[in-house]
Amino acid sequence: MFFSFSGGLPPADVRRGRQPPIRIGIAVIAVACCLLASGLVAHTQTPSANRGAIRLKVKFKSGDVTRELARKRFFLIKGSLDENKSLIERIKQTEVMSRECYYRGNGASDALIKWLKDNDCDSVYCREVEEKYVMGSEAVPEFEAAYDEGLRNFKSPELARRWLTVNLAADIRDGYYNLKQQTINSLIKQAETASGRSVLSVMTDRKGTAYLTDIEPGTYIVSNLVGSETESTRILWACEREVKSTDLTVAMKRPLTLSNEKDPKVKCEVVERPLPVCER
Amino acid sequence: MKSEPQRTQRVSQRNTETFSAVPSAKSSANSAVKSAARYPIAHRFALLVIVTACAVAVVNTQTRRRPRTPKPAPQQQAPRGSATKYSVFLHSSDKHKGLACNGCHKVPTAWTAKRDFPDVADFPDHDACVRCHRQQFFTRQAMIATGPTICTVCHVRAAPREDARFAFGKPNDSNQATKTKEEWQFTIEFPHDKHQNAIASTRPIDPSTMKGALAYARASAPSFHHAAFRQSTFDDQKPDYNNCSICHVTNQNASTGTLPGAADSFVAPAGTFKTMPRSHDACFDCHWKNLKPASDDCAGCHKPAVAFMPAAWPKRISARFAHEGGKGGHVMECTTCHINITRASTLRGLTADVPIAACTTCHKDNKKITYPKITTIEEEFEQNKKTGACIYCHTSDVGKKKPPASHDAAAQ
Numbered sequence: 001m002f003f004s005f006s007g008g009l010p011p012a013d014v015r016r017g018r019q020p021p022i023r024i025g026i027a028v029i030a031v032a033c034c035l036l037a038s039g040l041v042a043h044t045q046t047p048s049a050n051r052g053a054i055r056l057k058v059k060f061k062s063g064d065v066t067r068e069l070a071r072k073r074f075f076l077i078k079g080s081l082d083e084n085k086s087l088i089e090r091i092k093q094t095e096v097m098s099r100e101c102y103y104r105g106n107g108a109s110d111a112l113i114k115w116l117k118d119n120d121c122d123s124v125y126c127r128e129v130e131e132k133y134v135m136g137s138e139a140v141p142e143f144e145a146a147y148d149e150g151l152r153n154f155k156s157p158e159l160a161r162r163w164l165t166v167n168l169a170a171d172i173r174d175g176y177y178n179l180k181q182q183t184i185n186s187l188i189k190q191a192e193t194a195s196g197r198s199v200l201s202v203m204t205d206r207k208g209t210a211y212l213t214d215i216e217p218g219t220y221i222v223s224n225l226v227g228s229e230t231e232s233t234r235i236l237w238a239c240e241r242e243v244k245s246t247d248l249t250v251a252m253k254r255p256l257t258l259s260n261e262k263d264p265k266v267k268c269e270v271v272e273r274p275l276p277v278c279e280r
Numbered sequence: 281m282k283s284e285p286q287r288t289q290r291v292s293q294r295n296t297e298t299f300s301a302v303p304s305a306k307s308s309a310n311s312a313v314k315s316a317a318r319y320p321i322a323h324r325f326a327l328l329v330i331v332t333a334c335a336v337a338v339v340n341t342q343t344r345r346r347p348r349t350p351k352p353a354p355q356q357q358a359p360r361g362s363a364t365k366y367s368v369f370l371h372s373s374d375k376h377k378g379l380a381c382n383g384c385h386k387v388p389t390a391w392t393a394k395r396d397f398p399d400v401a402d403f404p405d406h407d408a409c410v411r412c413h414r415q416q417f418f419t420r421q422a423m424i425a426t427g428p429t430i431c432t433v434c435h436v437r438a439a440p441r442e443d444a445r446f447a448f449g450k451p452n453d454s455n456q457a458t459k460t461k462e463e464w465q466f467t468i469e470f471p472h473d474k475h476q477n478a479i480a481s482t483r484p485i486d487p488s489t490m491k492g493a494l495a496y497a498r499a500s501a502p503s504f505h506h507a508a509f510r511q512s513t514f515d516d517q518k519p520d521y522n523n524c525s526i527c528h529v530t531n532q533n534a535s536t537g538t539l540p541g542a543a544d545s546f547v548a549p550a551g552t553f554k555t556m557p558r559s560h561d562a563c564f565d566c567h568w569k570n571l572k573p574a575s576d577d578c579a580g581c582h583k584p585a586v587a588f589m590p591a592a593w594p595k596r597i598s599a600r601f602a603h604e605g606g607k608g609g610h611v612m613e614c615t616t617c618h619i620n621i622t623r624a625s626t627l628r629g630l631t632a633d634v635p636i637a638a639c640t641t642c643h644k645d646n647k648k649i650t651y652p653k654i655t656t657i658e659e660e661f662e663q664n665k666k667t668g669a670c671i672y673c674h675t676s677d678v679g680k681k682k683p684p685a686s687h688d689a690a691a692q
Contacts, residue, residue, distance in 0.1 A: 159397055166571070201473070203473075203615070206613050213619065247689055248637045248686075249636070250689060
């Protein structure tokens with residue numbers, strides 16, 4: 001039985017605020033159908049359908065040459081630059097000792113510092129220690145000593161070279177890397193406390209490219225948190241990006257390019273400082 | 281229209297019915313009739329529908345959020361006191377769980393370890409077992425029939441002069457008799473992100489060497505450490521992405537049979553996959569001592585798990601991609617395609633994770649100038665129009681399906 005409200009008074013039930021049973025039934029069925037439909041629709045969607053992605057490209061100009069910033073970690077922090085003012089200020093003020101100053105301060109040899117610098121290594125783990133660095137004219141004194149100890153322990157020249165890092169002192173081995181990580185972890189903690197979200201991170205490849213995928217749409221800051229050392233300077237980025245729900249393919253066509261050159265299209269805080277002169 | 285006193289009476293009657301523990305038959309019948317009068321069929325039907333709908337919605341949500349994982353098989357443990365109880369060693373048993381790993385496993389093993397590096401290479405010494413299981417070794421009951429069953433945990437047969445033992449752990453390359461059941465009781469914890477940070481070599485690469493990629497034959501290294509620590513010259517004509525190749529080199533074997541998860545009988549040819557580290561050497565070269573987790577901290581890397589049989593080959597559903605394949609060889613850096621690997625802090629849930637957009641970094645018509653021999657996604661779409669299949673990249677059954685939207689987007 002259906003009621004018409006087109007003219008006259010509604011039925012007595014309705015006037016007293018009580019819905020007639022069939023009418024309530026129809027309403028309930030309609031709600032139920034909606035629930036069912038929403039459940040089914042949601043089921044057919046992939047979880048990442050409403051997520052976004054960023055293709056990151058990082059480069060820097062040094063002299064007349066523009067290079068890609070390879071093998072550096074970048075972090076994704078929820079919120080805009082304005083919303084994270086205190087964090088950005090802290091990031092800008094945070095000073096981490098330069099790699100060269102750290103190693104010089106810890107009595108590392110020039111040969112070791114050169115070995116690290118040649119491949120932009122923060123620790124001895126980042127590249128193979130080839131034979132020429134263990135003995136001969138290019139030998140690194142620290143490696144020579146560790147090799148000799150390995151030879152005594154393992155009785156095998158090959159093993160002594162391959163396992164060379166196990167016989168290096170901690171500050172020479174990865175002290176600088178750990179120092180940097182401590183600072184980064186402290187900044188991440190602050191960022192996570194402020195935003196209430198975990199901080200994602202990715203590393204750029206050899207061509208300075210990285211992808212941040214499966215991101216909830218919103219405004220984010222992409223930053224390296226501590227300045228990345230280039231040939232003669234250290235560059236810090238904190239750039240804002242609006243992430244929309246989009247496929248990676250679309251995101252690839254619109255990369256977020258970070259550079260130490262001015263780009264009016266990107267809202268960025270870039271701090272570039274010359275590397276300090278280190279004293280032994 | 282009911283009067284106010286009538287409604288009050290009805291409410292009080294309903295309360296009585298609800299809280300009556302054992303209603304009489306008569307009262308039940310009466311209440312049923314009254315209930316039917318109070319709740320018309322439409323109401324009941326509506327209620328039923330809404331409950332069903334809610335249930336379906338909840339089930340859908342649950343299904344969507346939580347990917348179905350196979351229920352772990354219960355640990356098979358023979359009843360206490362039975363002969364078979366001590367034939368299988370479980371790290372997860374109550375007593376064993378409480379022991380320190382290096383209480384039994386000595387690092388390095390000073391027994392018959394057949395390695396060219398110090399390792400945990402063999403079963404613990406007899407003392408590790410006997411100090412708690414004297415009864416299972418030496419009582420008269422233990423000697424019945426084939427001898428102490430507990431011996432067969434390590435030894436091929438329980439005989440006093442039987443020296444042959446099963447292979448200790450898997451993988452194992454010490455040339456011992458191989459245990460028939462390659463069961464693992466631990467998973468390995470490996471944070472790719474931290475290791476990528478540390479092993480981030482940016483070895484200078486001469487662009488001219490990229491041209492000779494086809495001639496690349498570096499991946500014939502027979503084992504991990506030969507590959508990882510060979511002289512890193514560029515004579516082999518292919519860039520060496522040290523941050524990955526230090527652990528993963530090309531697997532020169534074809535898959536044995538169909539791959540797990542493969543949609544048809546696709547057998548992966550040699551060079552399809554990369555290897556995974558096969559021995560402790562891959563970790564101990566840095567983590568032998570001092571650098572945590574060090575070699576005597578087994579739990580630093582090995583996490584207890586329900587016993588499982590590891591898959592011999594990685595899971596593949598339809599992609600025919602071969603790391604060493606393709607007409608021009610795949611020369612790009614690993615992280616160009618494996619875009620999420622540098623953020624992976626655990627191996628749990630880790631997948632190959634290669635989006636189609638990574639393929640079209642090269643496999644597009646506009647890249648023909650740089651890579652003249654490539655097959656492009658546009659060519660495959662044309663092929664699909666003619667034959668209804670995309671079989672250059674996919675196995676036949678999946679290749680016959682309509683390409684998803686991501687592929688269209690990647691082609692644009």
